[in-house]
Amino acid sequence: MNAHTALDPVKHFKSVAWTSTDRAQVYDRTTNSTSDLTHFLTTEFIGLLHQRIAPKSAVLDLGCGTGVLTKALAELGHDVTGVDISQAMLDKIDTGIGPGRITLRQGDVYALPLADASVDGVITRWVIPHFRDWAGIVREAARVLRPGGTMVIDHTSRANYALASREAVLDTATFGYDPRVHGSEPGYFYAATTVDELQLVADGAALDLLDVAPLGFFRQNAVIAAVLGAEGFQSYKKAVDAFYQDPGARAFIQWFERHVTRALPLDMVNGMAVVLRKRG
Ligand SMILES: C[S@@+](CC[C@H](N)C(=O)[O-])C[C@H]1O[C@@H](n2cnc3c(N)ncnc32)[C@H](O)[C@@H]1O
Structure with missing residues (x-):
């Protein structure tokens, strides 16, 4: 544990959470x-990078885990470097x-083992919102991205939590995650943000904010969780998964998800x- 992790229980928790071989x-x-809704949303997410970079680009998958994105991008013809703190993953x-x-490189998202301006694209899924200082990860990723290069990250909408909280107190038992910095167990923490905050972070990392696209109405939606409650939300998610298996x-x-969700407001x-x- 370095000095930074020691001071931040969330960062410490998240950095060791996936290191065991069992967990991996x-x-x-x-x-x-490859047949569930998550796979479809992942493919849409990857497309946001793939459509903006040249064939055979050098891409970094930040916190690549077991390589779901890394492998998909390699299959699309890109040369992908996957960085993760967990060798088991x-x-x-x-x-x-x-x-x-x-x-593949074992390394920390806050101190990437890559040279400045060495990649054409950066992608990351289910990593950035695990950290309170997610802006620090964006800055470090921007360091290794060449001028004109594209970065695609995922995040969660604070406005969606705010709307949900009008219906009920949205606790971790109901939703699985908690975007509050105070009063949240380190393991449950998952950051949320706004377009204004994203703009500030982008400016601080010399990045242009090109698009903030809502993604995944049916999957993990705080408003639906608040309406249904903990048990109801679990049943709902299973029902959506089952429903999704029907071709129609x-x-x-x-x-x-492709056309309507894209046009919805972020709450x-x-x-x-x-x-x-x-x-640049
Ligand atoms: C929820 S998984 C996401 C994995 C992958 N991106 C995916 O989409 O399936 C989070 C990953 O972040 C990695 N991780 C956590 N802390 C990290 C750190 N400080 N530096 C690099 N990777 C880290 C974990 O080891 C884990 O593989």
Whole structure:
């Protein structure tokens, strides 16, 4: 534990949470489905980067875990460097998947083992909101991004929590995560943000904020959780997963997520896909 982690119980918790081989095994088993709604949303998310970078770009997957994004981007032809603090997670990645090359590095998202301006694109999923100082991760990622390069990050919408909290107190038992800095157990913490905050962080890292896209209305939505309560929300998520297996329902959900969710205000959706470009 370095001095910074010692002072921040959330960062310490999150940095060791995925380091055991058991955890990596379970994570790998539960995140590789290609037939669920999460897979569809992940593909949409990856598309936001893929459509903005040249073929065979050098891409960094920050906190790559077991490589869901790393592998998908290599399959799209990009040369991907996956960085993660957990060697157990990295060990799950088959680096032979191509045609793009996969390079894996064990390292900290706050001190990346990469040179300045060395990649064309950065992507990261389910990492940045785990940390209170998520802005520090964005700044470090911006350091390794070349001028004109694209960064795609995920985040969660504070406005969605605020709207949900009009209906009920949204605790961790109901939603699974808690965006409050005070009064939250380190393991449950998941940051939330606003467009204004994103703009400030982007400015501080010499990035242009190109797009903040709501992502995933049906999946993890605080308003739905507040309306249904803890048990109801668990049943709802299982029902959506089952519903999604029906081809007609799947087509409807995909259409809704791609076209309607995109147009909703940020208080109606919890997930956000944020697109940034390095200035210069
Ligand atoms: C929820 S997983 C997400 C993995 C992957 N991005 C995905 O989409 O499946 C969070 C990952 O962040 C990694 N992580 C946590 N703290 C980190 C740190 N300080 N530096 C680098 N990686 C870290 C964990 O080891 C874990 O693999």
